[in-house]
Amino acid sequence: MKKLLRKCLCFVLVAITLAACNAPSKEGADFANKGVLQYVDTRVGTAASIADITVTEVEEPMGYVSPIVGNPSALTHWTPQTATWTDRVITVPVPYWYDQEKIQGFRGTRYPNGAVVGDWGAMCIMPMTGVVSIDAKARASKFSHDSEIARPHYYSVKLDDYNIKAELTAASKTAFFQFTFPESKSSSVLFDGVFVPGYYKVIPERNEIEGYMIIAGNFRNHFVAKFDKEFETYRVDVLPAVVDANLVPEGFKASYYNNDKLEGEPTAFDTYSDLNREWLKAPVEGIKDDFFSAIYTGTLVARHSGEHTFELTTEDGTRMYLNNQLVIDKWEYRATGTETYTTKLTKGEKYDIRIEYYDGSGSTVMKLRCAEPVKQDPDFGSEMALIGADGNAVYVTFATKDQEKVKMKVGTSLIDLAQARANMDQEFPDFDFNKSVAKGAQVWENELDKIQVEGSEDDKAIFYTALTKCFVNPRNLNEDGRYFSPFDFKVHEGEMYTDLSIWDTFRSLHPLWVILKPQETTNIINGMLNAYKEGGWIPKWPNPWYRSIMMGTHADAVIADAYVKGIRGFDADLAFEAMLKNANVKGDRGFSGRVGIDYFNKMGYVPTDIFGFYGEPVARTLEFSYDDYCIAQMARALLKIDHLAEYMERSKRYINVFDKETGLVRGKKLNGEWLPPFDKSISVWAQGTDHDTEVYYKNHTLLVPHDIPGLANFMGGNDQLEAYLDDFFDKDMYYVGDEFSMHAPYMYNNIGAPWKTQKVVREMLSKYFFNDVGGLPGNDDCGQVSSWYVFGAMGFYPACPGDPIYQLCSPVLNKVVLNVGEGKTFTIIANNNSKENAYIQSAKLNGKEYTKCTLTHSDLMNGGDLVFEMGAEPNKNWGILK
Structure with missing residues (x-):
């Protein structure tokens, strides 16, 4: 097992240091240091866990989160980017890692925070001085964590190599940057597509750049950027030409296999004049939509002597051979990415090209370009910027005075450029950066105010940082009442959400939303049903379209849990129809459900x-x-x-x-x-x-939350299940960072030992969660791990979604006030609470003695108060289910 990266960084001292070293704009400073936002550091989870975590070799106790900026459930979030891809135990496109020393830019990201999937529709923005460098690693600037402020509404950092202070706020669809430049005759701001090229156009008379990055087929990430400063120069780094009949006169021959390993004989064949292809489904008739492989062969005849650079853009695994020599090797499941290879060719010589490819799931991309050794007109990039062109990047330059602030807004849309511009104008109608920071802070203050807590400063910091992570995803695709559907690639009216890590989040994130966000829960379910109507299935892990990852179809649990808890506003009969289809029909159209x-x-x-x-x-x-x-x-x-x-x-x-043999x-x-x-x-x-x-x-073995009596019966009775759980926890076999048995600590309530639930939950919360960049015990999975903490710290947990019942545990916090809607609150008070006094001695619900270790959803939503008396020794008679 790999040694864990250990960092001990006191959050309170960091907050003080950050405020001193890099004070934000006035309103940013005000909101960074008052209200509950003062307790939030979005960098928590960006380093390896500092706890001693039970984890297998195929995982790593990393939060896989980034210091996200933007409104809850934003269409586009923004974050500093320290890497495009990072090789860890699992290779992932997480934008930000705490242990990396340079920032490559600021990414508009749709990476599901804390998950291990793709970042779809990403773009990156980097301010610089001096000579512009397009390559992300080459342009990256050193920075100090002491210069960072990381809140959900505001991020600030000093780019040391350029002496630029970068500040960022964001709403749901638009980012707002403020760059403080040094004196320079050549200050610049660059845009690129992170993983893929883009289309870019500069409109100097409006101080605007517009464009898009193609995600797959007709799925485009549109953006419009508007500056408060005029451009002096501008340029698109135009893409090399597609390798077509000019270089490969006889075209490419393609052989397709109905497996992802090039095994056996090819099933289908085709020929292409070039490799500039995107498939949403099968590339040719007779081949599966997903998990196929292919070989493309052709003969290139060089038109010039000199250095040629090949750019190969694919989604998933690829290898390229030139004259049987392996020159590109990226044989792995991945999101769309571009690999390059540079070599000298001789005019008139022939070169055999062979490209091997395999597709995992989702769309297919296969693009081959080549930059030939031909001198380019130095004005070509500028001329193409005015016309609009495909390119690796676009940048604008201008002179700046010392400490000159340049402001820039970036609106995004999945619908079209006009909608991106409308989104920008609606969310940030002017260039008042300070007012925009204050507005974003108020959005998050209102969000976090759904739960007010009392406890130690450390506990409040852990709690509110976790609660913040509970509201980042899922991603709301609604734009002025419309959305671009990932499931039929058309624009519809209504609701659509994606980046739902349902395999994880059905357990406690969605139940938390049922309590705190009932209307948005309705909207999410309507979005699921729209996906069903447009794609044939309720998605089980949309990112943004169907992803055939993880087991089960736990949208069934999300819908059932919401409905039995009183959530309405969606077509329940249609939902039931979709659930029955999950349970009885094999997947199709690129969707593999059960x-x-x-x-x-x-x-x-x-x-x-x-x-x-x-x-x-x-x-x-x-x-x-x-x-x-x-x-x-x-x-x-x-x-x-x-x-x-x-x-x-x-x-x-x-x-x-x-x-029975192994139990x-x-x-x-x-x-x-x-x-x-x-x-x-x-x-x-x-x-x-x-x-x-x-x-x-x-x-x-514990993955039976719906039938604990049946599990106990298999083991020989409650006593045997209790002994199993004792051994399980005593030997530290519970991996809190994964979801298979997240309900396990609460199972003691069902078998007559609720005091052990109180003990185990309290111990785990203090052992695994910290006020630290290494304060998460594993992948946050779109807020699931954080919501597990939030519930446990409050003193109750939805151990079996689908049942309107919560299991009670020992609250970490002394007082919790939940706003449960309609002006009502439910208050949980733990009298005489401390780390030592972790056991419930007695309880009162609305002033009456309460002896149950469970709480009904109706009791919670009706409002009232639940008061615990805490003590240092377990009361083994309290909470015993009769």
Whole structure:
């Protein structure tokens, strides 16, 4: 197991230092140091966890978050960029890493904060002085963390190499920058597409730049940038020409395989005059939409002697050979990226080109360009900037006086350029930066004010920073009542959200939104149903379109949990129809929902010899069973009695992968034969050491939140399940940074030992969460880990979404006031609370003695108060379920 990066950075001292070293604009300073925003540092989770985390070799205890700026659920968030891609245990396009020393620019990002997926529709902006450098690494500037201020509404940093102070605020669709330049005859601001080229046009009479980056097919990230300063010069770094018949006279021959490994014989063939292709579905008839591979071959005849630079842009894995020599090797699942290779060619000589490619899921991109050794007119880039051209980047330059502030607004849109300009004008109608910072601060103050807490300064900082992360995603695509659909690539009226990490967030993030954001919960579900109507399925991990990652179809849980808790405003019958489709129909059109559902419905489990390594067959069996339970609860609420009985029965199928010999889950073949105990092929997450594998099995065995009595019965009774949990926690086998068993600490409530839930939850919250850049114990997964903390710190948790019940635990905070809507509040008070006094001695709900270790959703939403008396020793008689 890798050694963890350990950093001990006291948050309070950092806040004081930051305020002293790099004071923001007046309004920024006011809001950075008052209200609850003073407790928030969005850099928490940008370094490896400082805790001693149980984690397997295939993961890393990193938050995978960035210091995001922008309104909650913004269409586009903004963050400093220290890297495009970073090789860690998992290679990811996370924009910002605390341990990196240079900033490459400021990224307009749609990376789902804390997840391990793609950053779609990204762009980057970098101010510079002197000679303009387009390459991100070459232009990057050193900076000091002492010069940073990182709040959800405001970010500031000093770019040391250029002596530029960069300040940033943002709303939902627009960023607002203020750059303080030194004296320079050549100050500049550069735009690029991070992973892909873009189309750029400069409109000097309006001090504007406009353009877009193509994400896939007709999916474009449009932007309009407006400055408060005139441009002196401007230039597009125009793309090299597409390699076409001028260089490859006989074109390219393509061979396609219906697998992602170039195995066996090709299934289909085609020919192309060039490789400048994007496919939303299958590239040719007879090939699958996803997980195919291809070989493209051609003969290039050089037109000039000298240095040639090839640019190969693909999504997912690629290799390029020139005369059988491997010159580009990027054979990995990834978002769209461009690789380059430079070599000398001789005029008239022939060169064999071979490109190998594999597609994972989503769209397909294959573009090959070549810059030939031909001297370019020095004015060409400027002339093309006025016309509009495809390029690697665009930049504008101007002279600046010492400490001159240059302001720039950047509106974004997925619909078109006109909408990007409208978004910019609506959100930031003028160039008053200070007023805009104050406006963003007020948005976040209102958001965080949904919960008021009392406790230590440290606990408040951890809590409000976590709560901030709970509101970053999912991403709202609504633009003036319209949205560009990722599912049919058309503009519609209504609601659409993406970057929903549903496999993670159904557990506690969405239940938190049900309490605090009921209307937006309705909007999210309507967005899911719009995706169903436009694409045929409710998405399970949209980013931005269907992603066939993770197991289960937990939109079932999100919808059922919302409905049984009183959320309305969506077509419940249509939602139920979509849930039934998940439960009975194999995926199509690029969507793989419940992979193995046909076997699950026939055999009662997903067989390991059909869905082996990476197939997660045991996990699928467990999760399909839980999803069916949620369908049953939806059926109960809709009075669909036949479906209720059927899906309650289906929800018991998890037992088919429970093995009496080992007392754990275990892979089972189609013929009913068990895999060997602790067989590593059960999952990618079970790889690594034998201890890693055991951790996987122990965590997964608890993945039955909907039927704890059934799980206890399998183990021999409540006492045996309690002993299992004791051993599980005592041996530190619980990985808090992953979601399989996040409900596990609360299971003691169900088996007559609620005092152990109080003990374990309190210990975990103090052990794993800190006021520190390394203060998250693992991938935040779009706010799921943070919401797990928020609930635990308040004193209750939705251990089984789909049931309108919360499990009570020991509050970290002394007082919590939740605004539950309609002017009502629900207050939780922990009297005599301290780190030592972690056990509930007694409780009163609205002044009456309360002896339950659970709380109903209706009690919560009706308002009132729950008062705990805390003590140093457990009261083993309180909260025992009768």
